[in-house]
Amino acid sequence: MTTHYDPAVHTPAEDDGGPPPAAPAPPGHHRPRRSRFGRLWRGRPEDPRWVRPAFLALLTATALLYLYDLDASGWANSFYSAAVQAGSQSWKAFFFGSLDAGNAITVDKPPAALWPMALAVRIFGLSSWSILVPEVLMGVGTVAVVYAAVRRRFGPAAGLIAGAVLALTPVAALMFRFNNPDALLALLMSLACYLVVRALEDGRTKWLVWAGVAIGFAFLAKTLQAFLILPALALVYGVCAPVRLRKRLGQLALATAAIVVSGGWWVAVVELWPASSRPYVGGSQNNSFLELTFGYNGLGRLNGEETGSVGGGGGPGGGGGGQWGETGWDRMFNSEIGGQISWLLPAALILLAAGLLATRRAARTDAVRASFLVWGGSLLMTAAVFSYMAGIFHQYYTVALAPYLAAVVGMGAATLWERRERIWASLALAAAVTASAAWGYVLLDRTPEYLPWLRMPVLVGGLVAALGLVFAGRLGRRTALAAAGLGLVASLAAPTAYTLSTLREGHSGSIVTAGPSGASMRGGGLGGGPGAGGFPGGGNAPGQGQNQGGPGAGGFPGGGTAPGTGGNNQNGQTPNGQAPNGQMPNGRSNQNGPTGEGGRTGGAGGGGMGGLLNGAEVGSEAKQLLEADADSYTWVAAAVGSQNAASYQLGTGEPVMAIGGFNGTDPSPTLAQFKKYVADGRIHYFIAGGGTGGGMGGDSGAASQITSWVEATFKEVTVGSATFYDLTSPTD
Numbered sequence: 001m002t003t004h005y006d007p008a009v010h011t012p013a014e015d016d017g018g019p020p021p022a023a024p025a026p027p028g029h030h031r032p033r034r035s036r037f038g039r040l041w042r043g044r045p046e047d048p049r050w051v052r053p054a055f056l057a058l059l060t061a062t063a064l065l066y067l068y069d070l071d072a073s074g075w076a077n078s079f080y081s082a083a084v085q086a087g088s089q090s091w092k093a094f095f096f097g098s099l100d101a102g103n104a105i106t107v108d109k110p111p112a113a114l115w116p117m118a119l120a121v122r123i124f125g126l127s128s129w130s131i132l133v134p135e136v137l138m139g140v141g142t143v144a145v146v147y148a149a150v151r152r153r154f155g156p157a158a159g160l161i162a163g164a165v166l167a168l169t170p171v172a173a174l175m176f177r178f179n180n181p182d183a184l185l186a187l188l189m190s191l192a193c194y195l196v197v198r199a200l201e202d203g204r205t206k207w208l209v210w211a212g213v214a215i216g217f218a219f220l221a222k223t224l225q226a227f228l229i230l231p232a233l234a235l236v237y238g239v240c241a242p243v244r245l246r247k248r249l250g251q252l253a254l255a256t257a258a259i260v261v262s263g264g265w266w267v268a269v270v271e272l273w274p275a276s277s278r279p280y281v282g283g284s285q286n287n288s289f290l291e292l293t294f295g296y297n298g299l300g301r302l303n304g305e306e307t308g309s310v311g312g313g314g315g316p317g318g319g320g321g322g323q324w325g326e327t328g329w330d331r332m333f334n335s336e337i338g339g340q341i342s343w344l345l346p347a348a349l350i351l352l353a354a355g356l357l358a359t360r361r362a363a364r365t366d367a368v369r370a371s372f373l374v375w376g377g378s379l380l381m382t383a384a385v386f387s388y389m390a391g392i393f394h395q396y397y398t399v400a401l402a403p404y405l406a407a408v409v410g411m412g413a414a415t416l417w418e419r420r421e422r423i424w425a426s427l428a429l430a431a432a433v434t435a436s437a438a439w440g441y442v443l444l445d446r447t448p449e450y451l452p453w454l455r456m457p458v459l460v461g462g463l464v465a466a467l468g469l470v471f472a473g474r475l476g477r478r479t480a481l482a483a484a485g486l487g488l489v490a491s492l493a494a495p496t497a498y499t500l501s502t503l504r505e506g507h508s509g510s511i512v513t514a515g516p517s518g519a520s521m522r523g524g525g526l527g528g529g530p531g532a533g534g535f536p537g538g539g540n541a542p543g544q545g546q547n548q549g550g551p552g553a554g555g556f557p558g559g560g561t562a563p564g565t566g567g568n569n570q571n572g573q574t575p576n577g578q579a580p581n582g583q584m585p586n587g588r589s590n591q592n593g594p595t596g597e598g599g600r601t602g603g604a605g606g607g608g609m610g611g612l613l614n615g616a617e618v619g620s621e622a623k624q625l626l627e628a629d630a631d632s633y634t635w636v637a638a639a640v641g642s643q644n645a646a647s648y649q650l651g652t653g654e655p656v657m658a659i660g661g662f663n664g665t666d667p668s669p670t671l672a673q674f675k676k677y678v679a680d681g682r683i684h685y686f687i688a689g690g691g692t693g694g695g696m697g698g699d700s701g702a703a704s705q706i707t708s709w710v711e712a713t714f715k716e717v718t719v720g721s722a723t724f725y726d727l728t729s730p731t732d
Contacts, residue, residue, distance in 0.1 A: 051156040062143050062167040066136040066177050071128040072506030076179045082646035083107050087118030094118050098279045100655040102634040108283025112220035113181035131179050138183040139176025142190050143167050146403050149194040153371050154414040162410025170498040170514035171340040175399040181222045182399050188218035190403040193374050196233050200370040203243035205251050212255035216262025223297045228385055232377030242365040280668035282661040301391035331387040338443055339519040341398040343495040346435035348405045351412020352376040354428040358415050379404035395513045395520050421473035430466035433487035437462020440494035450516045461490035616644055618651030621719045630654045639687035640664045640703045660703040671705040678727045686710045688723035
């Protein structure tokens, strides 16, 4: 039976997160003192003995799952890995988030998500593990935060369900093993929701201020996406907090100030720092972080007007298709997104509605209802924005929904289970399980060759469990628990299969997706129709780089060989940013030949979308060429586009200038600046090829001018099939 706590009778010790005070011991009685390990293992004295071991088992299992074959992804997104490498070599690059230790240009995000990885690389050296293990730890931390938030009001079983749902969500398993900013964002947003729930329990200002600090640092991870849930959080606290209205408004003002300070200090430094002595702000057209925040990374993501990007999306508001997929209310369920996040989304919506119905007569300050409003409001607000945003949108963005969805499922299941003797509650539980099983069947059916035997057990098991849950209030406890357990297994079986498929594959490049091959097909845009991957030539999105065999091959989720047998890159993608010997950092080679989706043997990056989204394969000859006399130059080379430059930087360990930033469309450096760098002897080579964003939403004039000047002025050097220009050897 779930225990609900009354904030009115909480003691200060409880409100500070500690256990409630124990009853006074009788005279002459001495309580046995437990060791520190014993306290860690046993947990709170009032908890059943299974609670703390189960929680520790959840965290351990999550960590082991996410660490499994972690180095299969190599450098993952070499765009961020190069910035991590630069930050491990230069504190200035660390602070600004520069792509290279020479501090030519930054990534197109604030640097907070890079800092943990750069510190790990400083300590342990550059490797796939040192880059990705911090992301895994963020995933484990997010599971712990969601568990703690749910168990406070709904009991440990609810917390365990919520934590398991989060850990087994496919897109979460993808992004908590990847080096994009989304892992830190998910952790900090979960922490913010937890702190707001704490504030709603007792009205203490400190919890709300700490929530503001978490959101401010989340802004330094992924700018305005951190603010998506602010309206929901502010409204819930403004209405439901157990203090006077005047104090509520003052507390919200203090929390806002905390957001501004914790997120704005870095922005102020960047904007006030002389532009001539700091790197160019990547992704902006005017070397301004504020322009980047409110343009390319802000309103442009909503309306599709993204100067300097690779193109906008469908028109806002209504089902239009564009480069970034269909918009509309059903976007989270379509063939592009559904397999990433939506497995339990129908159940979460049912459980959210049922939870609010169950607490409809509660007092204004009821903490149980407030918890539903905080997590459910965050889920709905984020899903709504994702569904209708017309600008750049990738499938992996939906990891932001995973903590909210998991918390709602855990809270709703516990609330209805407690009320299962009421017919409406048992029917709602049955409906949630039925929806999960039926939707799981639909999603599995979208990849008919992938584990075809799993669909019917999921559907039948879910329907049988739902039938038992209808009568849960009239059945014996063991029978009811069996029905609930079967329902949980049926609901999680399909997403677990997709998660296992995700864990056994390497992922690299700029666009990655969870699940088996073909599980996330982008319909329309960029030349691809439904089922074609949505990119020129069909197939997987450029940069996806997953080690995927045929769906269902071998009978293991994701196909191919069983875990532990290795597995090479089998979809023709170029390993993004390979190690100096031309192999992935874990020693695995690309066995489909050196030419990937825009890479060329020896290291020249391809043009167009392939060179934009993928890196290049750095051959040993190219590596030797660039490393010769490298200490005499600020940059051993310059290349158009960040992914191309990142590959050479990671392959050689030396700074490489990314002309034009990620898309090749940023006006940095200008032709005049580049000529001065060359005249001063600061750049050795120019790398031919590389992806530019010309004609795709931005002005690539600077990159084109530099390329034309170099080709007309300097001697060409051919290494294998790669082409370089020696900037110290004019053709005259």
